[in-house]
Amino acid sequence: MKIKFDSAPKPEHVSPSDWMDWTWQLRQSMKSLTDFQTYFTLSENETTAFATNQSQDTKQVFNVRATPYYASLAHKTLEQDPIRRILMPHSAELSDKFQAQLDPLGERKNTNNPVARVVHRYSDRALFLITDICSVYCRYCTRKHFTGSDQAFIKNSEYEQALEYFRNTKGLREIILSGGDPLTVSDQQLERVLSDLRKIEHIEIIRIGTRMPVVAPMRVTENLVKILRKHKPVFLMTHFNHPRELTAEAAQAVEMFVDHGIPVMNQMVLLNGVNNHPAIVQALSRRLLFLRAKPYYMFQCDPSIGTDHLRTSIDDSLEIQKELWGHLSGLAMPNLSLDIPDGGGKAYYVPKFETSVSDSERTFTGWDGVQSVYKNPSADQIIKPIDAELYLPEWEEVKASKKK
Numbered sequence: 001m002k003i004k005f006d007s008a009p010k011p012e013h014v015s016p017s018d019w020m021d022w023t024w025q026l027r028q029s030m031k032s033l034t035d036f037q038t039y040f041t042l043s044e045n046e047t048t049a050f051a052t053n054q055s056q057d058t059k060q061v062f063n064v065r066a067t068p069y070y071a072s073l074a075h076k077t078l079e080q081d082p083i084r085r086i087l088m089p090h091s092a093e094l095s096d097k098f099q100a101q102l103d104p105l106g107e108r109k110n111t112n113n114p115v116a117r118v119v120h121r122y123s124d125r126a127l128f129l130i131t132d133i134c135s136v137y138c139r140y141c142t143r144k145h146f147t148g149s150d151q152a153f154i155k156n157s158e159y160e161q162a163l164e165y166f167r168n169t170k171g172l173r174e175i176i177l178s179g180g181d182p183l184t185v186s187d188q189q190l191e192r193v194l195s196d197l198r199k200i201e202h203i204e205i206i207r208i209g210t211r212m213p214v215v216a217p218m219r220v221t222e223n224l225v226k227i228l229r230k231h232k233p234v235f236l237m238t239h240f241n242h243p244r245e246l247t248a249e250a251a252q253a254v255e256m257f258v259d260h261g262i263p264v265m266n267q268m269v270l271l272n273g274v275n276n277h278p279a280i281v282q283a284l285s286r287r288l289l290f291l292r293a294k295p296y297y298m299f300q301c302d303p304s305i306g307t308d309h310l311r312t313s314i315d316d317s318l319e320i321q322k323e324l325w326g327h328l329s330g331l332a333m334p335n336l337s338l339d340i341p342d343g344g345g346k347a348y349y350v351p352k353f354e355t356s357v358s359d360s361e362r363t364f365t366g367w368d369g370v371q372s373v374y375k376n377p378s379a380d381q382i383i384k385p386i387d388a389e390l391y392l393p394e395w396e397e398v399k400a401s402k403k404k
Contacts, residue, residue, distance in 0.1 A: 003290045005251040008072050022212075022219035025067040026135050026184065036064075036088070039071045043079040049089035061093045061306060062144050065137045070215040073244055082242050082274040085310065086138050093139065093306035099341075102145045104302040106343020115165045116158040121343060123402040125174035125205075128162060130154050130193055132180040136215040140271060140310045142302040142339075146180075153185050167200055171401025174205040176237075183212040183219055187227055194231040206231065209267075211239040213253040220253035225260040236264045238293065242275050243283040251291055258292045265296035268334060270320070272301075276312045278323040285332040298334035303341060314338070314349075322351050326367035 010019050018024045030036050033050040042050070049061055066087045074088070075081035106112060107119045107127075114120050119127035131153055132146055154162075166172060175197055182190065197203055208228075212219040228234045236257050240246060257264050266288050270276050275284070285295040298321070301311040321336045336349040355371070356363040360378075365371045 003287055005246055005248040005287075007248040008069055011068070011072070014068070019069070020218045022216050022221075025069055025216045025218065028068050029135060030066045030068065030071060031064060036066075036071075039068075039076065040074070040084075040088070041077045045079065045091040046088050048091040049093060052091075052094060061089050062139065062141060063137045064089050065135065067135050067216045069218070069249075070136050073247070080273060082271075083244060085271070085274050086140070086241065087136055089139065090309065092309035096305060096308055098308050098311075099303035100305045100308070101303050101341060102305055104142055104304050104341050105339055106341075107143070108145060109343055112343060114169075115161045117154055118162050118165055120169070120172075120402060121345065123171060123400075124398045125176060125207075126166070126169075126172055127176050127178050128166075128193075129179050130159075130177055130182055130189075131185050133184050134179070134181045135184055135212065138211070140269060140301050140304065140307045142304045144304055144306075153189050163196055163200075166197070166203065169401050170202050171398040172203060173398065174207060175203055176207040176209060178209045181210050181212055182208050183210040183224075187221075187223055190224075191227045191231075194227065194234070198231050205233055205235065207235045207237055209237040209239070213238050213250055213257075214240050214245050217247070217249040217253035220256050222256075225256050225262060228257075228262050229260045232261065234262055236262050237296070238264055238266045239268070240266050240284060240288065241268045241271060243280065243287055246284070246287045246291075251287075254288075254291045254293050264291075264293040266293055266334070267297040267299060268295070269299045269301050270312045270317050271310050272312050274310070276316055276320060278320045281320060281334075282324060282328050282332070285328060285334060289329070289332045295332055295334040298336045300336075300338040302339055318349060318351075321349065325351050 010016070030039065033042075033047070036042065036046075036050070040046075050064070052061060070083075070087060074083040078084065079088075105121075107121075112119050112121050117129045119129070121127075129146065133152055134141075166175065177193065182193075194206060197206055228236070238254065240250070254264055268275065268281075268284065275281060281298065288295050298317075300314060300317055301307055303311065317336060324333060338347045338349070339345070340347055351367065353364045353366060354362055355365050359376070361373050361375045363371065363373050
């Protein structure tokens with residue numbers, strides 16, 4: 001079956017020039033009950049969530065926001081529509097029966113927060129939160145403690161403090177721009193960040209985590225991709241969760257990145273009632289790979305406040321992975337991963353193929369039932385490379401950059 005991408009349905013009252021203007025999409029973002037009622041027939045559960053959100057001094061549900069473009073992808077009346085479950089508040093967010101954490105990744109711990117707007121959990125890389133704004137506030141957001149405070153760009157004092165930390169931490173090799181969504185800032189602001197990071201000699205890789213190609217693909221312009229290419233190597237981490245998000249506009253945005261030499265990798269989150277089925281995961285992965293974007297992660301949903309109804313069980317996720325294994329190209333197979341709550345880092349899952357272990361051999365049964373033995377070399381045969389010492393100084397520098 002040939003892969004095809006359909007255009008998003010543009011409302012008749014909106015001109016094509018406005019619709020394809022990303023700043024118009026952000027200005028016209030839907031934020032209130034009235035805004036959403038112009039697009040959707042709301043259910044009782046959704047109306048309750050809006051009423052609670054707008055009647056309390058302290059908001060009990062996460063901020064609400066969606067671009068007209070992304071809203072156009074959702075069903076207008078069906079509450080259980082997958083795209084609608086991602087963008088629409090629901091009364092289920094008010095109940096946390098199983099697990100609810102404001103900061104499930106432990107990003108606010110002192111050991112992870114050396115300076116404002118920087119999260120340094122892993123030795124060789126750090127997060128740089130340059131904005132707290134997203135154009136769509138996904139209901140499963142893991143950073144509800146930070147995102148949605150409407151600070152469009154980092155304060156200059158915090159910006160300079162972060163750069164100084166990066167300069168002084170010699171073991172850092174990679175900076176991940178995040179937030180909020182880094183592509184909600186202007187081209188000029190983004191170029192400033194990239195240019196300043198490129199002046200730091202030991203920073204090798206810049207990564208940008210964004211959902212803009214999904215929720216406002218018109219943000220991806222020739223000028224933007226030229227800025228990113230200028231400061232290469234820059235890796236673009238997209239966040240498609242469902243094949244319906246890959247419209248013709250989104251496909252064009254993804255291909256514009258890769259055509260300009262910017263690698264694109266996708267991080268999906270397994271969401272209950274949205275994409276927790278092997279047929280949906282394979283459809284998304286195949287379409288991404290067709291566009292030359294690598295399906296990278298298949299994340300277990302973090303136990304952020306208000307997400308109980310959106311989280312799948314680990315057993316369900318493992319079943320999806322098991323069903324895909326052997327039927328989906330390794331290029332298209334995302335890594336099933338879970339972020340250990342409270343900042344424990346990532347735990348990876350693969351099907352259990354190893355069936356017995358001894359000192360000299362290990363027995364495996366493959367996905368299709370083929371069983372065989374791998375015999376280990378003996379310990380006295382193991383030698384270390386003679387030139388390892390040449391690379392030890394930089395390895396020790398990386399390890400020393402993050403003290404436990």
